[in-house]
Amino acid sequence: MENNAMKTIGVLTSGGDAPGMNAAIRAVVRAGCELGMTVYGINRGYNGLMENDMVKMGLRDVSDIINRGGTILRSARSDRFKTEDGMQAALRTCRERGIDGVVVIGGDGSFRGARDLSLHGIPCVALPGTIDNDIGCCDYTIGYDTALNTIMQMVDRIRDTTESHDRCAVVEVMGRGAGYLALNAGIACGATSILIPEIEYDFDRDVIQRMVRTQRSGKVHFVIIVSEAIGGVEEMAKRIQKETGVESRATILGHVQRGGSPTVKDRLVASQMGHKAVELLSQGIGNRIVAMQNEKIYDCDISEALTMKSSVDLDLYKVAMDISI
Numbered sequence: 002m003e004n005n006a007m008k009t010i011g012v013l014t015s016g017g018d019a020p021g022m023n024a025a026i027r028a029v030v031r032a033g034c035e036l037g038m039t040v041y042g043i044n045r046g047y048n049g050l051m052e053n054d055m056v057k058m059g060l061r062d063v064s065d066i067i068n069r070g071g072t073i074l075r076s077a078r079s080d081r082f083k084t085e086d087g088m089q090a091a092l093r094t095c096r097e098r099g100i101d102g103v104v105v106i107g108g109d110g111s112f113r114g115a116r117d118l119s120l121h122g123i124p125c126v127a128l129p130g131t132i133d134n135d136i137g138c139c140d141y142t143i144g145y146d147t148a149l150n151t152i153m154q155m156v157d158r159i160r161d162t163t164e165s166h167d168r169c170a171v172v173e174v175m176g177r178g179a180g181y182l183a184l185n186a187g188i189a190c191g192a193t194s195i196l197i198p199e200i201e202y203d204f205d206r207d208v209i210q211r212m213v214r215t216q217r218s219g220k221v222h223f224v225i226i227v228s229e230a231i232g233g234v235e236e237m238a239k240r241i242q243k244e245t246g247v248e249s250r251a252t253i254l255g256h257v258q259r260g261g262s263p264t265v266k267d268r269l270v271a272s273q274m275g276h277k278a279v280e281l282l283s284q285g286i287g288n289r290i291v292a293m294q295n296e297k298i299y300d301c302d303i304s305e306a307l308t309m310k311s312s313v314d315l316d317l318y319k320v321a322m323d324i325s326i
């Protein structure tokens with residue numbers, strides 16, 4: 002890589018944290034330093050940019066973080082940055098610090114900020130960092146694999162106790178408006194039913210009758226996975242107990258899904274994406290998202306990417322239904 006365009010860049014994490022964000026920060030700082038750039042670690046997302054809250058980061062400042070969950074820069078969702086006043090404050094900080102470009106790691110809300118800042122003359126490259134995997138132009142977002150593995154481990158534990166008591170566990174998982182986590186975790190955990198927002202469901206047909214059918218073939222304990230976009234797990238558990246006679250318990254997994262040491266996949270993808278972001282900035286290229294499709298890293302225009310819809314694999318849902326009986 003050669004650096005023809007930028008002397009000083011910033012890196013920030015924004016929105017919900019995701020395991021692997023630290024690996025991405027590390028890659029940005031190291032790749033930037035290698036190119037002779039000054040790299041600022043901006044604290045608390047866009048808030049730090051508006052409030053001039055940042056620190057210079059060198060090679061050793063990102064030692065021992067590739068294995069850590071969360072984000073050492075901390076994260077936030079900022080309403081002020083969506084306003085003209087917020088944008089002007091951010092531009093003022095960039096002028097004062099001599100920041101020529103910014104790497105933004107976050108979800109689609111963070112991408113809008115990166116696009117707006119780019120349009121105001123500070124080239125930004127955005128990396129998809131969210132456990133939800135709900136970004137249109139990407140097959141994969143940093144943090145998704147770790148969250149999936151965490152859900153699987155948690156549900157495996159719930160299964161142990163469910164099995165011991167001949168019960169049904171109704172488990173709500175995160176994903177915001179998308180069912181990727183629920184669908185894939187549901188398959189990995191052998192859930193009898195999986196309820197996701199992308200697929201209309203009939204509770205009697207898709208939960209009660211499936212349970213009754215499997216009861217006839219001898220099944221006595223059950224796991225039902227429900228996406229948070231559907232919710233209502235407490236009521237579902239009560240209804241299942243009433244209509245099937247199987248004692249049922251509801252669990253909302255919650256923020257445990259966001260933490261933990263990132264998996265190999267998240268560390269690898271985050272490292273490649275961070276490196277690519279610096280490469281783009283070093284060529285003076287901004288207003289881009291670094292994404293992954295078919296296991297390859299590529300970049301695309303932020304505005305175009307924001308118009309793309311993410312969609313779950315309906316074939317995968319069919320597989321789940323066919324084999325979890």
Ligand code: F6P
Nearest residue numbers: 017108131132133175176177259
């Ligand atoms: O986008 C990540 C995510 O964890 C979603 O799955 C969830 O809906 C949301 O963030 C929770 O946000 P908060 O941390 O603000 O409660």
